Amino acid sequence: MLPDRDAERGSVAAELALALPAVVLALLLGAGALGAAARQVALQDATADAARLLGRGEDDGAAAQAVTAAVPGAGMTSSSSGDLVCVSARTDYAIGGFIRLGLQASSCALGGGL
Numbered sequence: 017m018l019p020d021r022d023a024e025r026g027s028v029a030a031e032l033a034l035a036l037p038a039v040v041l042a043l044l045l046g047a048g049a050l051g052a053a054a055r056q057v058a059l060q061d062a063t064a065d066a067a068r069l070l071g072r073g074e075d076d077g078a079a080a081q082a083v084t085a086a087v088p089g090a091g092m093t094s095s096s097s098g099d100l101v102c103v104s105a106r107t108d109y110a111i112g113g114f115i116r117l118g119l120q121a122s123s124c125a126l127g128g129g130l
Contacts, residue, residue, distance in 0.1 A: 048111030
């Protein structure tokens with residue numbers, strides 16, 4: 017007796033309909049993770065620029081402007097210890113509207129314009 021082919025009709029479409037949301041979710045999360053990594057690199061670069069500005073004698077406002085220009089919404093704090101001027105920055109990043117990541121970076125530079 018031959019198998020009834022009409023009983024299996026549409027099974028590929030049903031399997032695709034079940035798997036497609038998982039594939040789309042995985043792609044969206046991957047793209048969000050890449051966006052978070054790019055934001056982290058921009059935040060690290062901004063803190064390095066801000067630390068160099070403070071090391072050259074610029075005021076906190078110029079350093080904060082450099083951080084917020086590179087990463088909108090980022091907050092910055094600075095401290096100095098001996099010859100080092102250190103800057104820390106923090107921002108939040110949302111992936112898909114339901115996952116929030118706290119990103120932070122810090123960098124130090126020599127003070128006194130060296």
